[in-house]
Amino acid sequence: MSGITIPATGRGPDNAPGKARLRRPIVEMPPHLIGEVARLGIGQKGIIPLWYGESDVATPAFIADAAYAAMQAGETFYTHKLGLPDLREALGAYLSGLYQKPIAAERVSVTSSGMNAIMLALMAILDAGDNMVLVDPVWPNCEQSALAMGASVTRVSLEQQNGVWQLDTQKLLDLCGERTRAIFINSPGNPTGWMMEREQQQEILDFARENGIWIIADEVYSRLVYDRPVAPSFLDIAGSDDPVIGINSFSKAWAMTGWRMGWMVTPLWVTDSLFSMIEYHTACVPPFIQKAGIAAVTEGEWFVREMVERCRAGREAVVPALQAMDRVHIDPPRAAFYAFCKVDGMEDSLAFAKEMFLKTKVGVAPGSSFGPGGEGWLRLCFAQDPKTLAVAMERMAEYLQKN
Amino acid sequence: MSGITIPATGRGPDNAPGKARLRRPIVEMPPHLIGEVARLGIGQKGIIPLWYGESDVATPAFIADAAYAAMQAGETFYTHKLGLPDLREALGAYLSGLYQKPIAAERVSVTSSGMNAIMLALMAILDAGDNMVLVDPVWPNCEQSALAMGASVTRVSLEQQNGVWQLDTQKLLDLCGERTRAIFINSPGNPTGWMMEREQQQEILDFARENGIWIIADEVYSRLVYDRPVAPSFLDIAGSDDPVIGINSFSKAWAMTGWRMGWMVTPLWVTDSLFSMIEYHTACVPPFIQKAGIAAVTEGEWFVREMVERCRAGREAVVPALQAMDRVHIDPPRAAFYAFCKVDGMEDSLAFAKEMFLKTKVGVAPGSSFGPGGEGWLRLCFAQDPKTLAVAMERMAEYLQKN
Structure with a gap:
């Protein structure tokens, strides 16, 4: 890992008057909130990153x-x-x-x-x-x-x-x-x-x-x-x-x-x-x-089928475990590879996701990334090894009981 | 080579009224004139394509x-x-x-x-x-x-x-x-x-x-x-x-x-x-x-040096040969890998480049691609094998004498 600084938010400073400027929609682009959580884990080993929309399988x-x-x-x-x-x-x-x-x-x-x-x-x-x-x-x-x-x-x-x-x-x-x-x-x-x-x-x-x-x-x-x-x-x-x-x-x-x-x-x-x-x-x-x-x-049709089965197994590893958590509400998604769940009492999903990552090393995406209606929710990508997902679920359950 | 049709120009039809439209600057995007010449050679063997800005050397x-x-x-x-x-x-x-x-x-x-x-x-x-x-x-x-x-x-x-x-x-x-x-x-x-x-x-x-x-x-x-x-x-x-x-x-x-x-x-x-x-x-x-x-x-610094020398040799193969042609004016470029030359009596560089390609299999870019001031000019990429370039120059000289 090199020592280069990664921007915190993607947001530039306000355009200075009299200076060469960028367009307003560009300067006002909000930070990518998933990235804001994920950057806490840059270069760390032993984390369980479920924040991005990708599986843990390399290209065949x-x-x-x-x-x-x-x-x-x-x-x-x-x-x-x-x-x-x-x-x-x-x-x-x-x-x-x-x-x-x-x-x-x-x-x-x-x-x-x-x-x-x-x-x-x-x-x-x-x-x-x-x-x-x-x-x-x-x-x-x-x-x-x-x-x-x-x-x-x-x-x-x-x-x-x-x-x-x-x-x-x-x-x-x-x-x-x-x-x-x-x-x-x-x-x-x-x-x-x-x-x-x-x-x-x-x-x-x-x-x-x-x-x-x-x-x-x-x-x-x-x-x-x-x-x-x-x-x-x-x-x-x-x-x-x-x-x-x-x-x-x-x-x-x-x-x-x-x-x-x-x-x-x-x-x-x-x-x-x-x-x-x-x-x-x-x-x-x-x-x-x-x-x-x-x-x-x-x-690659065989691989697509394998991927679907892998995701189905990931879904099995995650959905019942989330349903069993007191404060969490989720229904089994019929498609894609995300568990999007409501967490009772969570008012700031970004702060919550950050804090939970720091304590549990389980990385999730804050619901507020997905629009104002997503506040109060978290997204987990389950296109992952079911064993890893089981560990993540244990840690998350434990964390939710304490926080 | 598959039988799929390649668009001729990149220009869509006019936006129909009452229909879902594209933005005006997009619909009005002019055809890429270099592509218009180059498409004459799609799938052909034995051509000498000097139209695009790339060398004939594959990536090392x-x-x-x-x-x-x-x-x-x-x-x-x-x-x-x-x-x-x-x-x-x-x-x-x-x-x-x-x-x-x-x-x-x-x-x-x-x-x-x-x-x-x-x-x-x-x-x-x-x-x-x-x-x-x-x-x-x-x-x-x-x-x-x-x-x-x-x-x-x-x-x-x-x-x-x-x-x-x-x-x-x-x-x-x-x-x-x-x-x-x-x-x-x-x-x-x-x-x-x-x-x-x-x-x-x-x-x-x-x-x-x-x-x-x-x-x-x-x-x-x-x-x-x-x-x-x-x-x-x-x-x-x-x-x-x-x-x-x-x-x-x-x-x-x-x-x-x-x-x-x-x-x-x-x-x-x-x-x-x-x-x-x-x-x-x-x-x-x-x-x-x-x-x-x-x-x-x-x-890759050794490769960059080789590329410069290859281009220098290409320049040597092209510039004096062009200078020797009666109707052609060119001064040795100090940089990049193009010979941009004026051709006396050529009024439509696109038509000329197409016609010359069909007759000689030597592909060049029409000067009009590069702005209104480029009309009357042709561009040849000389980042190529000097032997191939020599053949191209012979054919071009012969063509210019006849046309």
């Missing part, structure tokens, strides 16, 4: 080997902006198999992560002063990318009914105004594990079509589902010209968080604009990483 | 092996947003050795390419309606990233005096208005090979300090110089709090164009904001790519 060797083989074959040059044709074809075939509508390879753009796909989508859509409606609690990046474009964000909150997360669709539609250009839906959802069902998707799609509003469908957890093989997708119901931007990633299903590769499915005429936009963002994804992606998509 | 094995070793060690997870501390330290030490001022590692942010660094910088600085002054002829991406933010771009053109590119500094400063927030300078310059000297840099820095304007110093060709070891850099003269954003890349000096990794040097308080912004763009550069970067910076 057949994927890494495909990347290395490509490097050795000299695939180290600039490449296709929208992705290697073979990867786009592979993704088109993969998605066509997964969903109820065929997805043409031409509608698939390979991006430098799912996050990058979100930024590209919002930069393509949101002018300063435009509005985006966002279903929350949700990971903070969706909102921040819209704010970075100078847009406003209106939140519509999921609500728990009998312990199950529900979206009031009418409330969402009512919040769409004159300047609303996009509805952002992350389903299966981080942190809640909420999954939007077909009927609601159809209702929102009909509204979006009629009103010329984009649906940004962030479906990166689409494969991590416990009650069916794949989550309902807007791609199941949207025609190829519908205002839907489907966003996905190699990160979660293939344990490739560090590889920074995702993809978008858009109407064909949007792909044409992405051809230019990608040039001005990252130009292309490294060709050898794309070759690794081809290996993942065409040979 | 010691760099690729460092990446693979990191993958095998399980470094496939999310990592530090600003870059691995060890890489930032290595870059700080490298830059401190190269320039006349020490550069603290804390001021270095690792980005997903030099291009990505430019987009981050312009998103941090330019609100819609702001202005950027840009020295041209210059590669098109600088302008397009600013336009994507809704800013305007004012061009100030280099002029040839006795065959040498010169910038009229006063003209540049006079063009800076009320809304000018940035001056973009790519030196050593693509496509011209122009190099800004210390005196002009000082003049512009003084003006920028006084007027609160950012200097975006795109210095990706800083090591590819033929009359001294390294090009004059704004980092030589700027204090750590001066309004200078230095942009650089692993692409050119270490033959890593396909790796998509660059870096920025900024005032420390800007690094704090980049900590947030990078999270919302690509989150981080793959850790194994960063390990490859550490190998490049700490063990």
Whole structure:
């Protein structure tokens, strides 16, 4: 570990008058609260980090080997902006198999992560002063990318009914105004594990079509589902010209968080604009990483199944243990790999998560990271070794009894 | 080669009324003219592609092996947003050795390419309606990233005096208005090979300090110089709090164009904001790519020297041959790896480049890609095997005699 200082918060000082300044939305970007907890553990051994959205499994060797083989074959040059044709074809075939509508390879753009796909989508859509409606609690990046474009964000909150997360669709539609250009839906959802069902998707799609509003469908957890093989997708119901931007990633299903590769499915005429936009963002994804992606998509189905089973075991290790804790409320998530739980009497989830980490070495994400409605909650990633999770649960139970 | 269609231009159709739309600056993004020539050669063997800014040398094995070793060690997870501390330290030490001022590692942010660094910088600085002054002829991406933010771009053109590119500094400063927030300078310059000297840099820095304007110093060709070891850099003269954003890349000096990794040097308080912004763009550069970067910076000096010598030989193979052609005017570039030459009687460089490629299989970039002042010119990348370049020169000479 080198001695370099890591910024505490990501927040710059106020712009000094008469000096070269940064844009207001940039200076006002709030600190990433998960990072604020996680930095307490930088360089420490023996901690149990459940704060980030990734498993403890490294990328399988057949994927890494495909990347290395490509490097050795000299695939180290600039490449296709929208992705290697073979990867786009592979993704088109993969998605066509997964969903109820065929997805043409031409509608698939390979991006430098799912996050990058979100930024590209919002930069393509949101002018300063435009509005985006966002279903929350949700990971903070969706909102921040819209704010970075100078847009406003209106939140519509999921609500728990009998312990199950529900979206009031009418409330969402009512919040769409004159300047609303996009509805952002992350389903299966981080942190809640909420999954939007077909009927609601159809209702929102009909509204979006009629009103010329984009649906940004962030479906990166689409494969991590416990009650069916794949989550309902807007791609199941949207025609190829519908205002839907489907966003996905190699990160979660293939344990490739560090590889920074995702993809978008858009109407064909949007792909044409992405051809230019990608040039001005990252130009292309490294060709050898794309070759690794081809290996993942065409040979990695066994690994996705293993990952789902691993997450299911993690869920078993965590959910009953949390339910057994007096002050904790949680219902088993049907998808994604997070336990998002309410803790009675906890008023400041950030302070609580920090303190609990210092005492127990169990790292969790504070609920307040996911919007104002997340205060009072904690998120734990259970895509981990069940034995480690059992230790974490013991420590957390003990900590909660004392604090 | 798969049968997928590659977009012709990157231009989407006009936004249909009453439909979900894209932002005007996105829809209006012009086609990338170099790509328009290059797509004529997709999948063809036996062509001589001198259109892109990259050498014909694959990344050296010691760099690729460092990446693979990191993958095998399980470094496939999310990592530090600003870059691995060890890489930032290595870059700080490298830059401190190269320039006349020490550069603290804390001021270095690792980005997903030099291009990505430019987009981050312009998103941090330019609100819609702001202005950027840009020295041209210059590669098109600088302008397009600013336009994507809704800013305007004012061009100030280099002029040839006795065959040498010169910038009229006063003209540049006079063009800076009320809304000018940035001056973009790519030196050593693509496509011209122009190099800004210390005196002009000082003049512009003084003006920028006084007027609160950012200097975006795109210095990706800083090591590819033929009359001294390294090009004059704004980092030589700027204090750590001066309004200078230095942009650089692993692409050119270490033959890593396909790796998509660059870096920025900024005032420390800007690094704090980049900590947030990078999270919302690509989150981080793959850790194994960063390990490859550490190998490049700490063990790759021999390779940079080889690359300079290779480019010098390429320059020798190209410049006298071009000078010998009747209709062609060129002066030896002092830096970068491009021959930018004027062709008498050529009125449409795009049409000319396409036609010449179809007849000779020699691919060059049309001058009009680099701004209105570039019309009538062609750009050839000479970071190539001198023997191949000699063949290209023969074919081009023959073609010019006939057309």
